[in-house]
Amino acid sequence: MTRISRLNRDQVQPSSVAIYDRTLRDRGNVPNMFRTMAHRPEIFETIIAHMDAVLNNGTLSKALKELVIVRTSQCNRTPYCLASHTAISKRLGWTDTQLEALKDAAPSPEFTDAEKAAIHLAEVMTLYPHGYTETDFQHLRSFYSEGEVIELMAAIGLFNYFNRFNDVLEMEPTQPASAEELALAGVV
Numbered sequence: 618m619t620r621i622s623r624l625n626r627d628q629v630q631p632s633s634v635a636i637y638d639r640t641l642r643d644r645g646n647v648p649n650m651f652r653t654m655a656h657r658p659e660i661f662e663t664i665i666a667h668m669d670a671v672l673n674n675g676t677l678s679k680a681l682k683e684l685v686i687v688r689t690s691q692c693n694r695t696p697y698c699l700a701s702h703t704a705i706s707k708r709l710g711w712t713d714t715q716l717e718a719l720k721d722a723a724p725s726p727e728f729t730d731a732e733k734a735a736i737h738l739a740e741v742m743t744l745y746p747h748g749y750t751e752t753d754f755q756h757l758r759s760f761y762s763e764g765e766v767i768e769l770m771a772a773i774g775l776f777n778y779f780n781r782f783n784d785v786l787e788m789e790p791t792q793p794a795s796a797e798e799l800a801l802a803g804v805v
Contacts, residue, residue, distance in 0.1 A: 620786045623652035626801055630658040636665050638802035645804075646794045648701065650783055671775050675768040677761075680709040682772045684732065685739040687711075688719045689773050692743040695780040700790035702776075731760035739773045 626647075629637050633655055640647050655661040672682055683706045690698040703716060718727040722736040734757045741749045757766060782788075794804075 619653075619789075621653045621656065623649050624655040625652070626798060629655045629661070633658045633661055636662055640665060641794055641798065641802040642804050645799075646791050648791045649788050650697070650779065650786075650791075653786065653788070668775065671768070671771045675764065677765050677768045678709075680706070680711065681732065681735060682768065683709055684711060684715075684719070685735050685769060685773055686776045687716060688722075688736050688739040689743050689776045690780055691719060692740055693777065693780040693784065695784055697783040697788040697790055698776060698780055734760050735769055738769055742770065742773045743777055 626634065626637050626641075637647055637655070640651060651661060651665065654664055672679060683702055686702045687699065687706050690702060706716060707713070715727045718725040719736060722728055722733050725733075728736065737753065738749070738757055741753065761769065794802075
């Protein structure tokens with residue numbers, strides 16, 4: 618049983634319909650989390666824009682951002698985000714072996730030193746942010762510009778928010794949209 622209902626297209630505010638449809642076209646579904654957030658259109662509409670800004674802009678690859686998102690979600694043990702972002706990571710080229718190796722990335726040959734620095738940032742920022750040392754930061758900066766550090770931190774921070782939101786609501790993984798829902802959004 619869901620703790621908060623998920624709104625369908627015909628239940629969202631008129632201001633949200635275009636964003637709902639675009640999300641459906643882009644992803645093939647509207648994630649349960651966003652359908653829940655649609656109870657507050659100002660949150661639904663701006664969180665979609667914020668997520669797009671974090672994940673689809675900047676100089677870092679989407680693949681690297683997804684890697685730190687998966688590690689963040691592993692650290693938080695969030696099944697909802699892990700289901701979605703593990704699948705996205707695989708589509709972007711990460712292997713099952715690499716995704717499993719995230720749990721002990723430091724000694725793993727599966728990642729570059731730059732990737733390991735980003736993974737370490739995700740772990741520390743998620744589990745004990747006051748423990749990120751100046752040495753850690755200087756090591757991170759040896760691979761990434763200031764703007765790229767912000768990109769990494771924004772992705773990690775956003776998914777710490779999403780993880781907690783979904784964990785409290787005991788959110789189930791999103792299922793593909795129905796043919797009727799896709800047709801309403803102009804996808805088919």
